[in-house]
Amino acid sequence: MSIFNVISLLGGLAMFLYGMTVMSSGLERVSGGRLEQTLEKMTDNVLKATLLGLAVTAAIQSSSATTVIVVGLVNAKILKLRQAIGIIMGANIGTTVTAHILRLSEIEGGTGLNLLNFLKPTTLAPLTAIVGILMYMMSKRTARRELGQILVGFSILFTGMFAMEAAVSPLREAPQFAAMFANLSNPILGVLVGAGVTAIIQSSSASIGILQALTVTGAITASSAFPIIMGQNIGTCITPVLSSIGASKNARRTAFVHVSFNVIGTLIFLTGIYAYQTLVGFSFWDDPITKGGIADFHTLFNVVVTLLFLPFTTVLEKLVFFFIKPTEQEKEQDADTDDLDDLFLGSPSFAISHARGAVVKMSHLALDNFQRSAQLLHHQDKKTLERAREVEDVIDRLQSRVDSYLLRLTQNELTESENTTLAEVLQVVNEFERIGDHADNICDLSHSMEQKGVTLSDSAMAELDATTEAVSEIIRLAVKGYEDRDVSVVNSIEPLEEVIDILVETLKARHNERLRNGLCTIDSAFPFLEILYNLERIADHCSNIGVHIVSYSGTGEVQDRHEFLREIHRSQTAAYKTNFDMYDKKYFDRIMEIAQD
Secondary structure (H helix, E strand, O other): OOHHHHHHHHHHHHHHHHHHHHHHHHHHHHOOOHHHHHHHHOOOOHHHHHHHHHHHHHHHOOHHHHHHHHHHHHHOOOOOHHHHHHHHHHHHHHOOHHHHHHHHHHOOOOOOOOHHHHHOHHHHHHHHHHHHHHHHHHOOOHHHHHHHHHHHHHHHHHHHHHHHHHHHHHHHHOHHHHHHHHHOOOHHHHHHHHHHHHHHHOOHHHHHHHHHHHHHHOOOEHHHHHHHHHHHHHHOOHHHHHHHOOOOHHHHHHHHHHHHHHHHHHHHHHHHHHHHHHHOOOOOOOOEOOHHHHHHHHHHHHHHHHHHHHHHHHHHHHHHHHHOOOOHHHHHHHHHOOOOOHHHHHOHHHHHHHHHHHHHHHHHHHHHHHHHHHHHHHOOOHHHHHHHHHHHHHHHHHHHHHHHHHHHHOOOOOOHHHHHHHHHHHHHHHHHHHHHHHHHHHHHHHHHHHHHOOOOOHHHHHHHHHHHHHHHHHHHHHHHHHHHOOHHHHHHHHHHHHHHHHHHHHHHHHHHHHHHOOOOOHHHHHHHHHHHHHHHHHHHHHHHHHHHHHHOOOOOOOOOHHHHHHHHHHHOOHHHHHHHHHHHHHHHHHHHHHHHO
């Protein structure tokens, strides 16, 4: 085999990989982003999840793509690990479809315009290229252009396959090549070669295609092909493993499921095959294998391993948690959603009470995250930032679950009292979720400042410290007021909210003055003002929570929130004035002292 054959082989592989990429990306786009939605909705039991994983992977021709999507959904806390296990097992079966497509090149056609001649890839590939490129170039509709891209990708895939076959065909005369593959009948070596090649090119379908191309040499026997094929299933795990780096622990567990499923499956299947070969023997063991034989064994291996694992998905989940143990924080986060059990829906008052309990937990998470955002303004810590983002995901998930949970509850017949409490929970959950969003914005702003090397002056930081402490206090008041159903908390929230408004306006004016005097840079102006905006909005949401507490407590009906607040500010009861003076002295006097320093 000359250097030119090697170049042709590598060129064919490049075309094969490119064709597969073009075809897969086109199929994903044609799905219109529905893949993620489908995976999310149709995974309530392991069998459905397996069939769904099979169907999706067969459609997009890439188990790696399916698994990466699943890792992303688990990382986003849309899917649970047990749902992901079934999809991954199904994806392993779905990916074998590519090998069955490639076996079409074994079709023997007759003479004339025989239908089989049109199905042969040597004819079908150029035909799909012609149709595909015409659709891509001439159609103005996006859907048709994407279909054209899929057809062109299919054609390039086979063209690359033909190039690889042509490049390796001289090897059929080389005894050294046959001897090399005879050595690969050693199962351990065969598995390692299959895993290594697949990990390098990051596609089991592509490495199977290479193996099928090599069948034209006649040197590939069943004994050498079987371990390689099993190793290829292990090697394909590299893509989801890479995608899980830096992701959440559950995302890493999902990638670990893929690895452990294929490794354990290979060990079991390998033991079974070689035990049978030793005791009974396969008649075809040393015979050359065909493309179809490779495709059949690839499918058989994945189907049998999946059927073996289906009853033991819980065991597999426990195994993964044994190796990647949950932290105490994770256990707390998982417990947050346990309140919203569908079993409670039969008792509306009980279900609403549990939903309210979930909102109380969410309120504490929002307070914790705000305090993290205040810390990050002083010092960027990777673990604190990661934890803040994890908690923000939990807050968003809780808000979504509470909303959907209570929406299902409205299908029941509710009493007036239950309707009132349900409305309160729906409104308050959104207020706390927005507080979480603004805290997350402050985290992002501080991280961006650190990345760009932007710093604030000492006086600006001291002013922010005073304001963040005031905001932290108003969040604590809102959390305590909602948790204890304490209407009197409004007497504390509203005067503090007014002081925070005054603080923000004062700090804006001071920052403009510092800019004019050159004490702060223009680069710091935008983040400082954005941080102030987020602090002010958090205080507003706390004020809203105070109004909701009054509105749904039965002590007073609030028809117009703005008018209600204006009346509180106008009337200024003795309690209101006392609290205002206290907060004014505590926080406004503090920033006045900063100015004097």
